[in-house]
Amino acid sequence: xxxxxxxxxxxxxxxxxxxxxxxxxxxxxxxxxxxxxxxxxxxxxxxxxxxxxxxxxxxxxxxxxxxxxxxxxxxxxxxxxxxxxxxxxxxxxxxxxxxxxxxxxxxxxxxxxxxxxxxxxxxxxxxxxxxxxxxxxxxxxxxxxxxxxxxxxxxxxxxxxxxxxxxxx
Amino acid sequence: xxxxxxxxxxxxxxxxxxxxxxxxxxxxxxxxxxxxxxxxxxxxxxxxxxxxxxxxxxxxxxxxxxxxxxxxxxxxxxxxxxxxxxxxxxxxxxxxxxxxxxxxxxxxxxxxxxxxxxxxxxxxxxxxxxxxxxxxxxxxxxxxxxxxxxxxxxxxxxxxxxxxxxxxxxxxxxxxxxxxxxxxxxxxxxxxxxxxxxxxxxxxxxxxxxxxxxxxxxxxxxxxxxxxxxxxxxxxxxxxxxxxxxxxxxxxxxxxxxxxxxxxxxxxxxxxxxxxxxxxxxxxxxxxxxxxxxxxxxxxxxxxxxxxxxxxxxxxxxxxxxxxxxxxxxxxxxxxxxxxxxxxxxxxxxxxxxxxxxxxxxxxxxxxxxxxxxxxxxxxxxxxxxxxxxxxxxxxxxxxxxxxxxxxxxxxxxxxxxxxxxxxxxxxxxxxxxxxxxxxxxxxxxxxxxxxxxxxxxxxxxxxxxxxxxxxxxxxxxxxxxxxxxxxxxxxxxxxxxxxxxxxxxxxxxxxxxxxxxxxxxxxxxxxxxxxxxxxxxxxxxxxxxxxxxxxxxxxxxxxxxxxxxxxxxxxxxxxxxxxxxxxxxxxxxxxxxxxxxxxxxxxxxxxxxxxxxx
Numbered sequence: 155x156x157x158x159x160x161x162x163x164x165x166x167x168x169x170x171x172x173x174x175x176x177x178x179x180x181x182x183x184x185x186x187x188x189x190x191x192x193x194x195x196x197x198x199x200x201x202x203x204x205x206x207x208x209x210x211x212x213x214x215x216x217x218x219x220x221x222x223x224x225x226x227x228x229x230x231x232x233x234x235x236x237x238x239x240x241x242x243x244x245x246x247x248x249x250x251x252x253x254x255x256x257x258x259x260x261x262x263x264x265x266x267x268x269x270x271x272x273x274x275x276x277x278x279x280x281x282x283x284x285x286x287x288x289x290x291x292x293x294x295x296x297x298x299x300x301x302x303x304x305x306x307x308x309x310x311x312x313x314x315x316x317x318x319x320x321x322x323x
Numbered sequence: 324x325x326x327x328x329x330x331x332x333x334x335x336x337x338x339x340x341x342x343x344x345x346x347x348x349x350x351x352x353x354x355x356x357x358x359x360x361x362x363x364x365x366x367x368x369x370x371x372x373x374x375x376x377x378x379x380x381x382x383x384x385x386x387x388x389x390x391x392x393x394x395x396x397x398x399x400x401x402x403x404x405x406x407x408x409x410x411x412x413x414x415x416x417x418x419x420x421x422x423x424x425x426x427x428x429x430x431x432x433x434x435x436x437x438x439x440x441x442x443x444x445x446x447x448x449x450x451x452x453x454x455x456x457x458x459x460x461x462x463x464x465x466x467x468x469x470x471x472x473x474x475x476x477x478x479x480x481x482x483x484x485x486x487x488x489x490x491x492x493x494x495x496x497x498x499x500x501x502x503x504x505x506x507x508x509x510x511x512x513x514x515x516x517x518x519x520x521x522x523x524x525x526x527x528x529x530x531x532x533x534x535x536x537x538x539x540x541x542x543x544x545x546x547x548x549x550x551x552x553x554x555x556x557x558x559x560x561x562x563x564x565x566x567x568x569x570x571x572x573x574x575x576x577x578x579x580x581x582x583x584x585x586x587x588x589x590x591x592x593x594x595x596x597x598x599x600x601x602x603x604x605x606x607x608x609x610x611x612x613x614x615x616x617x618x619x620x621x622x623x624x625x626x627x628x629x630x631x632x633x634x635x636x637x638x639x640x641x642x643x644x645x646x647x648x649x650x651x652x653x654x655x656x657x658x659x660x661x662x663x664x665x666x667x668x669x670x671x672x673x674x675x676x677x678x679x680x681x682x683x684x685x686x687x688x689x690x691x692x693x694x695x696x697x698x699x700x701x702x703x704x705x706x707x708x709x710x711x712x713x714x715x716x717x718x719x720x721x722x723x724x725x726x727x728x729x730x731x732x733x734x735x736x737x738x739x740x741x742x743x744x745x746x747x748x749x750x751x752x753x754x755x756x757x758x759x760x761x762x763x764x765x766x767x768x769x770x771x772x773x774x775x776x777x778x779x780x781x782x783x784x785x786x787x788x789x790x791x792x793x794x795x796x797x798x799x800x801x802x803x804x805x806x807x808x809x810x811x812x813x814x815x816x817x818x819x820x821x822x823x824x825x826x827x828x829x830x831x832x833x834x835x836x837x838x839x840x841x842x843x844x845x846x847x848x849x850x851x852x853x854x855x856x857x858x859x860x861x862x863x864x865x866x867x868x869x870x871x872x873x874x875x876x877x878x879x880x881x882x883x884x885x886x887x888x889x890x891x892x893x894x895x896x897x898x899x900x901x902x903x904x905x906x907x908x909x910x911x912x913x914x915x916x917x918x919x920x921x922x923x924x925x926x927x928x929x930x931x932x933x934x935x936x937x938x
Binding site for chain 1: 375379402405406408409413416417418419
């Protein structure tokens with residue numbers, strides 16, 4: 155009887171876990187960690203944080219943003235997972251993200267931006283992986299060209315390159 | 324009902340003019356605010372990318388040093404190289420790179436980018452203790468130094484032309500409109516009021532007119548507020564990036580373990596600080612030019628103003644090893660104390676900045692019904708052909724080296740504007756290699772303390788300092804008094820030797836120091852008195868050397884005694900002009916090859932004039 159109710163409880167818990175988290179099980183990264191998400195997150199794989207290697211991020215649906223930026227004269231085709239998918243995956247509960255880059259640049263990003271603008275955590279530019287030297291391994295990309303109001307709203311400051319950590323608040 | 328019709332026509336015309344003016348004014352506000360944002364943004368990011376690149380080069384240096392001593396692993400060092408590397412293309416491509424291109428440094432950035440692959444190879448094979456560290460360090464530091472120069476140039480260029488200039492042009496345009504709108508608002512207000520009084524029978528219309536006038540007054544007030552808001556916004560937008568850069572450099576300073584890099588960061592911090600100061604000054608200047616600042620002239624004692632100016636610079640002067648002396652006064656003047664203090668502070672700031680050794684003297688004297696405030700320094704002096712130009716914005720003597728030491732081009736422009744606003748003339752005396760004297764003339768005011776005014780009336784008619792150089796022996800036991808006296812003497816182009824006692828003065832003369840042309844001695848000295856010293860030295864020289872006795876007490880017996888011996892008698896505190904008077908008297912005598920004794924006599928007479936004016 156006890157065993158049966160324990161099994162039922164287990165089944166209940168499993169049934170209510172978010173599907174993505176279940177699929178991933180948020181496995182521990184096997185490669186070099188390129189992104190750490192911390193703060194108000196419910197699914198973690200390293201202490202209180204969720205860590206990702208590149209492979210984990212590439213397993214999510216990949217999206218493209220083709221846009222010009224203030225930092226280059228050419229239009230660039232960025233590709234990577236959506237920020238909103240990553241936040242769902244770690245069970246983020248908060249309104250603000252604090253992004254920190256490898257060069258210690260910090261920016262605050264409203265969580266609402268992720269869904270509203272389809273913000274992408276770009277891993278590639280024009281089909282090539284972004285190295286640290288090319289402002290990778292992750293570059294937060296807004297579709298600047300498709301929404302002219304973004305530049306005025308300060309999206310440029312939120313396009314953090316060399317992204318290392320996200321803290322959810 | 325003819326009056327009623329004409330009033331209506333006048334009102335319609337007035338309203339149309341006012342609407343036109345306000346529309347024009349706000350149209351220019353709109354035009355200009357987008358321009359302002361663009362300029363502020365360019366300033367923020369354009370400066371930022373070069374400063375950031377230099378910062379990353381410093382962090383790379385830090386990582387190399389850390390790797391050499393085993394504090395940092397290879398991956399972290401390579402990451403640092405990559406982060407540094409990622410900064411360089413930003414100076415070559417994209418909107419931010421325009422700032423670099425404008426100062427002609429695209430090649431510098433391209434050159435650094437070209438050197439990076441070789442550097443990468445060397446870093447890849449670098450291992451701790453293999454002897455390659457110092458060469459790596461040197462080469463990265465050379466990149467850093469080049470970036471530093473670019474950063475300073477971008478900062479410098481932007482501060483004195485380009486965007487700020489454009490911003491100011493925009494600002495001038497908008498304030499021009501505001502002033503026109505304000506003036507016409509006031510004129511319309513007056514006109515409407517006059518008509519209102521004239522036509523008592525048109526009570527109905529009068530009420531409407533009054534309401535219209537109130538509306539126009541409110542609009543004018545709003546226009547004035549808009550101007551203030553614009554100023555505040557402009558200063559905020561420009562200060563913010565500067566502040567951020569300064570903070571960043573400050574944080575960086577604490578992280579550097581490479582000793583050689585520390586002074587460079589400090590230099591950068593200093594340059595940023597100066598830029599901020601310059602910006603504040605520019606905003607002040609703008610406010611002055613547009614009449615946002617209005618003086619409030621009133622009778623006020625001078626001493627508190629001088630005290631407050633002095634308080635701001637004593638420490639700075641001491642840090643530079645300069646003497647700073649403030650001559651006390653009991654005079655009252657008619658001025659706006661805040662504005663005068665600002666002008667004097669700028670003068671003193673300038674003096675402290677440009678004086679490498681010696682000191683600064685701040686004092687005043689009365690001349691007729693006017694008061695002259697002097698700021699005297701023993702700095703390098705100002706060449707004749709540049710005396711007009713130093714009052715222009717952004718003019719400075721010398722080269723950029725000088726600028727990085729703290730010269731700036733705005734202080735005197737502000738002084739000039741403020742003093743014009745107050746109606747106080749400014750004049751300048753300067754001797755190359757000796758020093759400069761800036762003098763501000765103000766009207767004297769009546770005061771309670773005025774009953775015993777200090778000063779000698781014949782000073783104004785004194786001849787200009789002759790070219791003859793006078794050797795002065797100062798005998799004074801108070802080191803500071805002696806030094807400041809010497810400072811004044813040297814600033815007038817003469818030479819000065821000091822002795823702290825009568826005995827020392829006599830010994831100096833006996834040891835073959837050239838016989839002085841003038842002795843200025845304190846009466847009260849440890850041991851023999853100043854008068855004794857004068858007698859002794861005159862006896863040794865075998866002639867009556869011109870001399871003056873300076874004393875704090877006004878004992879009439881002492882005065883008589885001194886005058887009887889042909890020794891001038893002066894009461895403390897000595898003003899720089901009294902000293903100048905003494906020196907020009909002696910120099911004139913030398914020039915005219917007069918008998919020294921006569922000069923002694925004339926000095927004695929002058930001394931008696933001084934004393935009688937004290938009574």
